[in-house]
Amino acid sequence: MVKGTTTGASTGADGTFSIDAPATATTLAFSFVGYKTIEQPIGSSGVINVSLAADTRQLEEVVVSGLATTVKRSNLANSVATISAQELTGITRPVTVDAAINGKLAGANISQNSGAPGGGLSVQLRGISTITGSSQPLYIIDGVYVNNEQVGNGAGSPAFSGASASTTRTTQDQTINRLSDLNPNDIESIEVLKGPSAAAIYGTRGNAGVIIIRTKRGSAGRAKVSLTQDIGIARAWRLLGKEDWNEEKIRRVFTGQTAEDEVALWREQTAAGRIYDYEEEIFGNTGVLSNTTLSVAGGAENTKFYVSGSTNNESGIVKKTGFQRNSIRANIDQKIGKLIDLGISTNFINSQNNRGWTGNDNNGISYTYSLPYTPSYHELHRLPNGTFPDARRTPDNPLAIVERAVNDESTNRFLTGLNATIRIIDRDNSSLRFNLQGGTDFAYTENFLHLPSDLQSQRDLANPGASRLTKTRAFFTNLQGGLVYDWRLLDGNLAMTSQAGTVRLSRKFNQSYTQGIGLLPGQESTNTGAIITQNAFESEQTDVGFFAQQEVNWRDRIVVTGGIRFDKSNAIGDPDKLYPFPKASIAVNVANFDFWTLDVVNVLKPRFAYGQTAGVPPFTAKFFPLQPIGAGAGLGLIQQVSIGNRDVEPERATELEAGIDFGFFENRLTFEATAYKKSVFDILRQFTLASSTGVQQVAGIGDLSATVGAYPVGDLENKGIELTLGINPVKQDNFNWNSTTQFWFNRSKVTRSIIPVNGVGSSFGNTFGRNLWAVGESPSRWFGTPADPNGLFGLTRYEDAQPRFQMSFLNQISFLRSFDLSFLLHWKNGGYISNLSRVLKDEGGTTEDWSEDDNGNGIPNGVERQSATAREFIQDGSYVRLREASLYYTIPQAARTAVFGNVVSNIRVGVSGYNLITWTDYPGYDPEVSNFGNVANAALVDVSAFPNTRRMFFHVAVEF
Secondary structure: OEOOOOOOOOOOOOOOOOOOOOOOOOEEEEOOOOEOOEEEEOOOOOOOOOOOOEOOOOOOOEEEOOOOOEEEHHHOOOOEEEEEHHHHHOOOOOOOHHHHOOOOOOOEEEEEOOOOOOOOEEEEEOOOOOOOOOOOOEEEEOOEEOOOOOOOOOOOOOOOOOOOOOOOOOOOOOOOOHHHHOOHHHEEEEEEEOOHHHHHHHHHHOOOOEEEEEEOOOOOEEEEEEEEEEEEEEEEOOOOOOOOOOHHHHHHHOOHHHHHHHHHHHHHHHHOOOOOOHHHHHHOOOEEEEEEEEEEEEEOOOEEEEEEEEEEEEEOOOOOOEEEEEEEEEEEEEEEOOOEEEEEEEEEEEEEEEOOOOOOOOOOOOHHHHHHHOOOOOOOOOOOOOOOOOOOOOOOOHHHHHHHOEEEEEEEEEEEEEEEEEEEEEOOOEEEEEEEEEEEEEEEEEEEEEEOOOOHHHHOOOOOOEEEEEEEEEEEEEEEEEEEEEEEEOOOOEEEEEEEEEEEEEEEEEEEEEEEEOOOOOOOOHHHOOEEEEEEEEEEEEEEEEEEEEEEEEOOOEEEEEEEEEEEEOOOOOOOOOEEEEEEEEEEOHHHOOOOOOOOEEEEEEEEEEEEEEEOOOHHHHOOOOEEEEEOOEEEEEOOOEEOOOOOOOEEEEEEEEEEEEEEOOOOEEEEEEEEEEEEEEEEEOEEOOHHHOOOEEOOEOOOOOEOOOEEEEEEEEEEEEEEEEEEEEEOOOEEEEEEEEEEEEEEEEEEEOOOOEEEOOOOOOOOOEEEEOEOOOOOEEEEEEEOOOOHHHEEEEEEOOEEEEEEEEEEEEEOOOEEEEEEEEEEEEOEEEEOHHHHHHHHOOOOOOOOOOOOOOOOHHHHHHHOOHHHHEEEOOEEEEEEEEEEEEOOHHHHHHHHOOOOOEEEEEEEEEEEEEEOOOOOOOOOEOOOOOOOOOOOEEOOOOOOEEEEEEEEEEEO
């Protein structure tokens, strides 16, 4: 760039450039992402050669500052986290993108719905943003507002596991989220706007934060072909184990004739050596992991491209479970003359997921629910005739469920995005451009569930055998246009950027299912049942927004931004009402002022930011459907006892963020500190009405889900601190070490309520702990037995499901020119879990310490714990986890050339692991598990989840 103007040029593939500088120009500024900007006097020479030095902390990287503009990180007034491709997949290969950011993002609380292949994680940024519905961030990939909804498949409905009375989808289906469709290898960087102060320009979609994902693109020059191959294995990192049986224990667990029958069976099986570890048989298998990606990137000065194809195939640790993803991506950038730049991004994904049957279950289908009640001397293995014996103590044989029950999902998804920049005015001190951005995200998913009619759990039913086919179509679109005017005053010392535009977002959702029960023997079709049930749900939501923003930059010393967004939505009671969302921020780069002479400190930047966002209520919060009813031979409709809220408005959030950034020794030591206060107003919940009104509550209903809130009942507040320390302690040719340490915590509490103290979230009652909506308390805090007459709801107050704090320690070390060592340690302190998994094993007599007597009162642990208070079940989920570790070796050029000549430009091999070691006192399968992970405030509950796995890989990457 000609310093002080908007005149600039890009270098060619070989670094050459040509620029017409005005006669008054004196200096050129050269910059590149990840490198320090350098200024060079023009002088009288017609040729200028410049060499850029790498910026170890990348403070000059560009991040989003508005819907149509960016800003250098050194001028940023918010704490915006950036995760590079190297940090994302350069260490190891987590199966999904959200798993890849776990432990790398200060301000995030990430829980795992299930350890089953294909993931299923929930990401919560800066605390609780809503009580009902989902609190997942808005994801934008290459400008496309994408679908990341978790849509249940009905596995928890009465015909199957029966975990809920819902006949549609449930909050306990332990579903995957659609972010699992994205291939992490295609990602160039991830940018996270954690709260309303940074995300205000996104209006009604920004309450829970915004995660912006940029995928890889081509660059001018010789085409580069890259092939990566990862081969690995997965094993359960922990199994709960079992305790052997004896006659005394059998008579404690069973009574009467049942006990005598069990003793006789135990004697027979022991004599024959038929004692089994069924947990090991089901969860002790080794999953095989394979990831292959082939990409080609390159182009000329005007046309650049990135094309990739990948396949990911993972078999689960349980037989007949697994995850497969096939993806094709094409990103093309085209310059049309000097005035128009076009960028097109396309991605097609086909994914197959075999989830198995785990989790909370009242019908005995889930093998994680049946295993605790299955003694090791019971015979469950397949008989010589090919059938399975009946289970003696559970509704079904868990080995039969593994082999014969079906829970499959198939998704075809197509994402496409378009970015266009049209330069209208291009002068030395001013420029005007029009930015157009649009995209579509279409996903078609089929879920198939099947329980054969001859399964033990089905045979005694009035209509044995069940199948269910659920079809889900989700179509998201976004279109955005904005004018951006850059202008400079005061001899270029004052840079101004003005932007204004409009946004239109749409969401079309269609889900239907056909379910058949009473299937013919050997039949799987949903249309062969004696009783066929069908249902469908459709919703169509449109949001329209208008935005304007002004940025003022005085010599990179003082940067001030102000903006506003107005949104309206047909999901709100008044679809024509515009809601304003202002934002304002200031950053002062003190070290850039002339008076600053302390060379050891090169960055000192206090910053302040404020912003507002909203969360759109579920589309049908303002309606409630009539209920079908039989009327003789015909059908009728009746009014339900709940109603919607025709005046429903969005939940609103405001955030004040303050922070300070330091850089020492040319940014070899950096420190960022941020404090925030996020207040959420008009939280929507169910509202009970007087019986004289004729209805019971204002509730609304979600998309084929349980009832959700539709009435504003109060406010809540989140406060937190985020600290990041970056250090480059050693920087030499043969040894370079970069280390990043992060620390963060969040505290939530209800600040206003118009309803009495009552339960909130999902739980299993007072004995196992519940969460309460009460002023002054966190909605994720646990309360439970024993009774406390002075306590809220008459219950004892326990710890919070939110962690006390979290820390991460990421290290990347290069040595001997060819080796790269990386590891990530993640510490979560606190985060209490309602653990029901162990009480199931206590009831079944299979807990590893069932017969031990820890307190010496003569009562075995397994008996005593069953009558304990909530203190026994509200357990500390703290852990320290070696989340990622790797060692890579790059083949030296001389050795590579000797074998392959100039055909191969790089070869890299390595080994890595994910979840390698975990230090924790938590007695369940995994301290990150959450049975209701896809619900906004469903605090951590562990009920028979699919065990988490330890993953280990061997990697080969070749570039041509």
